[in-house]
Amino acid sequence: MSSSSVNLKAVPGRLTSSYSEVQASRLDVSLPLPSVLKSSFSVVDGPKSSAAGNPEEIAKLFPNLFGQPSAVLNPGGSSVLSKDTSLKIGVVLSGGQAPGGHNVISGIFDYLQHCTSGSTVYGFKGGPAGIMKGKYVELSAEFVYPYRNQGGFDMIASGRDKIETPEQFKQAEETAKTLDLDGLVVIGGDDSNTNACLLAEHFRGKNIKTRVIGCPKTIDGDLKSKEVPVSFGFDTACKLYSEMIGNVMTDARSTGKYYHFVRLMGRAASHITLECALETHPNITIIGEEVAAKKQTLKSVTDYITDIICKRSELGFNYGVILIPEGLIDFIPEVQQLIAELNEILAHDVVDEAGVWKKKLQSQSHELFEFLPPTIQEQLLLERDPHGNVQVAKIETEKMLLQMVETELDKRKQEGKYKRDFLGKTHFFGYEGRCGLPTNFDANYCYALGFGAGALLHSGKTGLISSVGNLAAPVEQWTVGGTALTSLMDVERRHGKFKPVIKKAMVELEGAPFKKFASFRDEWALKNRYVNPGPIQFLGPAANAINNTLLLELGAQA
């Protein structure tokens, strides 16, 4: 076990002396707390819980945790927690960056400072690997301060390792024992929270005192449930992307001659693309879940875009903005089929220049392959991962669609059905959004999530995910509690075994956000209803606005 010294070379602390004025102005902003957290409260259990699916299997996988109730913090009450308790708590960031992570840690830290005495917080470094290797730093007020309301995960850095094998559980156990941990907060996405629950089960099963609480993190917005209305970071990331989209829209309208194909981060679900559409009103938006539900092909998506471009040209508009989710092709079965066949062929055969190898493709896949732009064909054949597989993630979907639309427009031009010149530009908005300064919403939400996680650990809870609700109301009225992680779970069969999973929350075609989008998209397609959300503001009338998706979903619930 290493000492708590920070490897200053690899993870330098921040120097507030080199902060911008905006960064500096955010440091001392006092964060509002839900009123229940501002005075004494008690933690009240709800009814026994079940699972999202296959409860009998979940019960087998989590014999000690299954069925435990969710908890809610109520003001006052008899079982007020003692301020004299001293706790040792670990915290870890897991997976990709999301704005607000630093505030979750600040919230945990501040909770322990205010509501317990002599407590210690250890920050595990570089994600779950830090737990297994016992790499950590003891957090102090001075250490935490420069990160308050700041973007990034660099306070303790994150990582993508998982605690999975018996050996790894053993390592985690060692660390928990050595540090005498009362609790651990895992800040992560669906996989990381599943992992957190397995760890909670493991500790409980072995009578180790360390309790585990999760926190919902991911800009993708695909970790949510009734009690966890949104994952943190989604709000900031969408607003950052929407700022850029809005600017590109204004440019499109001013210049009058470009179609902008904008790919947005978010591989599994299209929440980010949908939210950005609701914020900016683009002419065309592709939602992966709809493409899958309607069993659309690449050809039909191309035709859909091309049709609108042709109609717009008849109205005199020779420009537009098109939003495309990063994960689009994962939603198209024919593409999955082609890639599976290619992986098979590439593993065993030589790809001859003359193209004889293509005869090995099934006819539908062959047709699709020929339909793809040459640069994409090449990419499919040449760029392979270490296992020799096609690298789907490397395909620049926005460029692929642009080229397919160009080809289709050329065809229509020859047929006399399109008369203008088409100029396309492509963009990918991704890394710019994962580490922005958190919006007021994300800053406040994360601080409450962390504060609440502290309270749950203080009250002896384990296997819950910190849950802050009533988010459409002012912060004072937010509810605070914890949801049984097992209640969010289902099982998947992998390698002949049941594995617990928190199902990713996909865009629901019957949900309020999609329905609102669907009811407006035809108008947005042909009329230009562009909205420019502008840069995120921390002061003034627009500073506390909440993203459309969350508001609509909360409204639909009510």
Added chain:
Amino acid sequence: MSSSSVNLKAVPGRLTSSYSEVQASRLDVSLPLPSVLKSSFSVVDGPKSSAAGNPEEIAKLFPNLFGQPSAVLNPGGSSVLSKDTSLKIGVVLSGGQAPGGHNVISGIFDYLQHCTSGSTVYGFKGGPAGIMKGKYVELSAEFVYPYRNQGGFDMIASGRDKIETPEQFKQAEETAKTLDLDGLVVIGGDDSNTNACLLAEHFRGKNIKTRVIGCPKTIDGDLKSKEVPVSFGFDTACKLYSEMIGNVMTDARSTGKYYHFVRLMGRAASHITLECALETHPNITIIGEEVAAKKQTLKSVTDYITDIICKRSELGFNYGVILIPEGLIDFIPEVQQLIAELNEILAHDVVDEAGVWKKKLQSQSHELFEFLPPTIQEQLLLERDPHGNVQVAKIETEKMLLQMVETELDKRKQEGKYKRDFLGKTHFFGYEGRCGLPTNFDANYCYALGFGAGALLHSGKTGLISSVGNLAAPVEQWTVGGTALTSLMDVERRHGKFKPVIKKAMVELEGAPFKKFASFRDEWALKNRYVNPGPIQFLGPAANAINNTLLLELGAQA
């Protein structure tokens, strides 16, 4: 001559009903004016002017305007302008978008409303072509209002046509006469302002009453002089790009495994890249003017980047951020030479697969061609403009450099000089920055430029560029005047004739901004001094900050 009806199909007006909260909040912000514009003033001439170069040739080209003094507005005085004057003024946007253009027009409009009576403003549509074709819209308070403090040029749209031939001058003259124009404001870059001056000369020479005033526009920041400290749009664009760069930096530091190669808009000069470096402190910044001055080659630029990456890896940093100006390869003579040879070869010879054609390249060009990544080689050979020329502008410099650095690192790895895995990501920040909501600085600066242009026309001036100075002071203390456009000019020899040009202001290696950057870059290279400027704020302590380049240049002047 068409009527003043707006083609609503092609240029729809804005609907403030679909404005975001931030857009709406900007509409009614009252714009501060320099105090000289707030009460009566007189327009005072300075000494006779000359030219930036070849005054005798400029004198021949501008017999009616050459030598005229610059003008400055002084408070009070005897020659106060009459409020009873009624003026007919045209305004045109010329060239690429820059944040603030709408405020220049608002400034002109408001000046005429407040300081004259019964005046009319015509907005020429789609750039200089609107003047030639007589396409315009009469501006009203209702028409102008939705565009106040908003980005874009869509109020009247812009265009890249030029008024050049005798026939075109004749058309402009026709429009000026038909509309009985007292004045015309040309909002544009160096070329457009040269054009404005030629038009002023033409009108003066033919005794046409229409006077012409220019306004300095370009996000590139390469139109400036002592009296025109900065072109509008530069401040907003740089802040938008810097927001994104700062976020990518935080991501780089948090993730710890990516090098981000960021290409920034700005073809001719590297001002944007330099300003973004001063705002964010990246590890590596390439400035085109320095590359040219030091006669660097692509190989030496590649080595410079690779050396720093290797040194950083020894310090434990396996990530970083690299800024590259869009126009980089225009600054490298060997690349220009290669492209010239390629254009020649491609025009006359067949490019055989075996590569025999390469023997036609001179040895240095051949060597450079072989040094380029295969995708760039392909691009050079395949993507041609309608004249058959290589399309330099289409080369994605950031991807090219990334690939060359990868190759060099692979080599060093084999030599045991580099031990890590290298992962690169590329970005291009361009269109996102041209149409953002203008910063407070650009909003105020543009409004003053427009207001001042109105005053200059009111006082009978022509052939001047609106000049607002003392910009480091509060708006109240800004100076307002006009600089003789001929004083900014030199000549270039084209097709055997002297052509007047306003020389682009390049990054000066002896200037304060570059010197500051140069004094810090070694520290930034190896220590991580990243600054995250955050989103542009319209309220609060950071809202009125001015870009570093301008501040440093003003400081150096003082």
